[in-house]
Amino acid sequence: MINDDLNAFDRIPMAMGQEAAQVESDVVWAIMLSNPLMNDGKTLFHADHGNLGAAADMTIDSLQAGRTRMRTQKTANGRFLNNAPSFLIAGPLKEQKANQFTSSNYVATKNGDINPEYNRTLTPIIEGRIVDNSWFLSADPNAQSIDTIEAAHLAGHEGLQTEQRQGFVTDGVEIKGRLVFGAKAIDWRGMDKNPGA
Template sequence: MTLFSKAVERIDAQSATIGAMFGGDRRVFGSRTRDPRREAAILEAERFVYDIRYGRRPLTHFAEAMSTSDFPSLFADSLDRQLYGSYTATIPTWKNYARAAVVNDFRPVKRFATSGVRGLLSKVGELAEHERRSMTETPYEYEVDKYEAGFALSWEAMINDDLNAFMRLPQDLAESAIDSEEYFVTTLFCDASGPHATHYTGGNDNLLTGNPVLSRDALQAAITKLMKRRDANGNPITVKSVRLVVGTGLALTAQEILDTTEYRTVDANGNVRVISGNGVAANLGVDVNYWIDSVATTANADTSWWVFADPNGARPAMEFGRLRGYEAPALFEKIPDTRRVGGGEEPWSFDTEAAEKKIKHVFGGAFVDTKMTVASKGTGN
């Protein structure tokens, strides 16, 4: 052990070769003169390296004896490698405030909103003519488009993939389809400045006056505006539930409003009134849309907020359509054209030795009824 300890010290100091450490270049096996001490040292060194290789020695022994600089080829790559998982796709929220539909083909589809006949009955005198009403219609039109993405892997890359890094790629394509749907619907109601300027206007009466910041009072005003909606004939539009949609900048604020269990008000005379609950949580849900931060490129991304009526009511604020027969994203792979001599197909291209996969998704949509939503830029002006 004393001899071996000295040998380890000399290895650390890089001051000797293997032959010099263990007594020169004399033959050990088959020689007439045997050196038991030298043979024992060699066997001990072999046992030490064997134990290190199969994890039978503590790592501290290895660190004290040898460093990675002693073996530049062996430790050129890390012995401890780990593959991190990819980022998780955003949780889709659009189904909570946009109606899902199915279209038959790529031709434009039309949706019609009718009104004009519904209304209060008029009192009619004896032998008098009754009121004759006419129906009006408002058309909405959109078409679906095809969206694709894919990848190709070389044969060498797959052989070298000891961490199975490429096994995740088809799942990444599937999650790309989820992100694409959420992003598309976000662009229907949001633009660079927040609420989409085409749909949220003073003329449509769906942009809150003063663009108030998100608060309980402002949210109450937005919900009240939705509840007071009237059609062209002045008939009330029933809104049974609403969804509050915000970006990540207002996620905590929205949740705090929803989770409030007590609300206090003070009147002009200083009297305090305690209200159990927050007064707005009934039939209200909160959706955090992560793509708002990407679509709204100004500071309004952190302040804008939207309120939508239940999309399953009479009319939705938006409609998102998928192609019939392709409602779900479809994953494809290129048919291999390589076969071994003697039989057996290989999943590679004969010319390039690459394996290819792609995903295809067909969807589209449109903004339908501006009465079914209210928004604010949250700028306070």
């Protein structure tokens, strides 16, 4: 190839990078949505962990119930963590409600439907991988000392590693991408789930 007018060789590493980011997201969301067993033999979201609500639609009351469960989580030695939810996570089926409850522009149709200010401080995250009515509250991992799902790269191999070499037998270029990535649920106290109605 004398010249690459279409920038194909520049686009291939970019496409690999986008795919690597999708793989990382797939791994983390698969853990969250599969509700794996923790080291105590109970699932990540479990009534005994105090982070699983009774199935309910997203309402002011069900949001408050989730907030209460998060606020009353305790450390291993019995101290209250006082976790404050920062994110409201839902799938496309609950996108409208999630955006309403987190918007300062939401106007209630009845006097009793006032949306509290603390709901409007939540940041909505809409994730296409959530294909049912379930929704989650999550603390900000940068503000709280609890990490729920830990994602990590091999030291010295952070992110996608790419290599390329010129062909000798066949005229061309080989481009290889390698991603060394893993994730695991390590604590249940930073998130709360409602299966939805």
